[in-house]
Amino acid sequence: NAGVTQTPKFQVLKTGQSMTLQCAQDMNHEYMSWYRQDPGMGLRLIHYSVGAGITDQGEVPNGYNVSRSTTEDFPLRLLSAAPSQTSVYFCASSYSGQAIQETQYFGPGTRLLVL
Amino acid sequence: AQSVTQPDIHITVSEGASLELRCNYSYGATPYLFWYVQSPGQGLQLLLKYFSGDTLVQGIKGFEAEFKRSQSSFNLRKPSVHWSDAAEYFCAVVGRAAGNKLTFGGGTRVLVKP
Numbered sequence: 001n002a003g004v005t006q007t008p009k010f011q012v013l014k015t016g017q018s019m020t021l022q023c024a025q026d027m028n029h030e031y032m033s034w035y036r037q038d039p040g041m042g043l044r045l046i047h048y049s050v051g052a053g054i055t056d057q058g059e060v061p062n063g064y065n066v067s068r069s070t071t072e073d074f075p076l077r078l079l080s081a082a083p084s085q086t087s088v089y090f091c092a093s094s095y096s097g098q099a100i101q102e103t104q105y106f107g108p109g110t111r112l113l114v115l
Numbered sequence: 116a117q118s119v120t121q122p123d124i125h126i127t128v129s130e131g132a133s134l135e136l137r138c139n140y141s142y143g144a145t146p147y148l149f150w151y152v153q154s155p156g157q158g159l160q161l162l163l164k165y166f167s168g169d170t171l172v173q174g175i176k177g178f179e180a181e182f183k184r185s186q187s188s189f190n191l192r193k194p195s196v197h198w199s200d201a202a203e204y205f206c207a208v209v210g211r212a213a214g215n216k217l218t219f220g221g222g223t224r225v226l227v228k229p
Contacts, residue, residue: 004158040124042205042219043159058216090158101147101166104217106158
């Protein structure tokens with residue numbers, strides 16, 4: 001198992017550009033989520049999905065779109081990048097998202113710089 | 116709403132010394148509590164978790180944490196630190212009504228001196 005994979009590892013964008021951060025998992029997990037990590041603020045939930053075709057907003061959803069067409073993939077789209085979106089982005093997954101006890105598995109992260 | 120506070124942003128400890136990282140949470144009922152570690156350039160790895168029962172929880176890499184309801188705390192400890200423990204540590208909480216949505220503290224960065 002590769003676990004949770006994220007691409008790219010690092011990206012530089014100009015303000016206004018769009019891009020998609022990729023996330024994939026091979027553990028047949030139903031629950032997937034995106035977090036952003038900023039210094040001193042820990043990780044904050046952007047969007048999450050409890051299964052294919054189902055997504056919902058987290059704590060900081062503005063400026064981001066998601067979709068979940070397959071169980072394996074959960075891409076995060078920035079439609080018009082802003083400097084405030086400079087951050088490290090983590091994707092995570094867990095078995096069902098229905099049981100609080102489930103362990104979430106995190107990908108290695110994507111470091112994004114918006115100029 | 117649930118929240119987590121990690122009062123110490125940085126901690127420096129000598130190799131072989133003991134380590135304690137503080138975590139305070141705010142939640143109306145008993146939460147589910149987690150500690151994650153993030154090594155440089157890596158994703159987050161679960162160290163341990165508390166749901167119920169024994170308030171002293173053992174985790175991986177020789178870490179343990181103690182849940183104290185009266186103090187709303189879930190502090191992480193390790194008796195003897197190794198240089199490989201240099202990392203950032205995050206405390207997180209999930210409330211019973213929050214599904215699987217974790218709320219993280221701001222993190223504590225641990226530096227280990229030789």
